[in-house]
Amino acid sequence: MNVERNSLAEQARVHAALGDPGRLAIVETLVAGDASPGELGLVLEMPTNLIAHHLKVLEDAGLVVRSRSEGDRRRTYVRVVTEVLESAVTPSLAPAPRVVFVCTQNSARSQLAASIWSRRSRIPALSAGTRPATAPHPRAVRVARKHGLDPTGWRTSQVSDVVKPDDLVIAVCDIAYEHLPAAARPRLHWSIPDPAATDTDAAFEAAYTELTDRVDRLAPVLSPTDATDNSRSRP
Incomplete structure (x- = not known):
């Protein structure tokens, strides 16, 4: 009682x-x-x-x-x-033609987030970095494969080379969020600890779990735009 x-x-x-x-x-x-x-x-x-x-x-x-x-x-x-x-409220967001996940080096969190998103939503997802590394982090690649994601196409990119007007930019780390260019709007911020700072499998698993939870919350309530549907219908 x-x-x-x-x-x-x-x-x-x-x-x-x-x-x-x-x-x-x-x-x-x-x-x-x-x-x-x-x-x-x-x-x-x-x-x-x-x-x-x-x-x-x-x-x-x-x-x-x-x-x-x-x-x-x-x-x-x-x-x-x-x-x-417990999902008592849902966010109110404008439709988006694409989602771009951003972290500092574009080597782990943003790559994982884009791949997870692509499994959950028909809205296209890309990733980029404010200071991109030369290659994805090996532990992120291993975690992706462990959870059935395909990291073979992962490439690191600069934010300015990826983001287009009307993209929904989601910064998945504090540093990237604080250094995003002013033109990168609309934007959201997910404050997810950098697994590379700890550099353990457990840290990358924790990042994957939190990213999955965040994507699962946002993907069902974010609608595509007409531009999204048109781009997918083109041959």
Whole structure:
């Protein structure tokens, strides 16, 4: 009985936190991608003190957590705790003709994300880097093959050579997000730790798991554009 009461109390706290329009708007924004408190304020046109208040309530309810940027260590990014949210809200996004996943070296996270996406969605996906390496990371290649992805076509590319107008750009690392060119919009941010920094199979597996979870959340709610359908119908 005590377990049931605790569970009900936790559910009530989550529902209460989501009952405010401002907090619901914050969570809806974060379902699609991570953001700093300052970015949330700009996107939602809320003053910083109100953002701080809402984030405190959401944190107390277990709906969001913060992490320190791997790039600019002064920044923190806020992310939704999906296990708590349990798909209660879905992001509102404009249709996209293509998705371009970006990390710094285009050697692991962005490559994995594009391949995972291609299994989940008919919207084309590519990958690129802000400072691309010469080749994909061997551990990323092994993880891809382990999970049935085909990395034989992976090639590293520069962001400016890949991104076109109207592409949805998804930065899967903090450093790349902080160094994306201003023209790379619309954009989302997934704050996923760099597995190469640890350079273990477990770290690359963890990155794969989180990327899969993020793709599984976003792919069903992102619609293709007419340009996507037309490009696929051409001989």
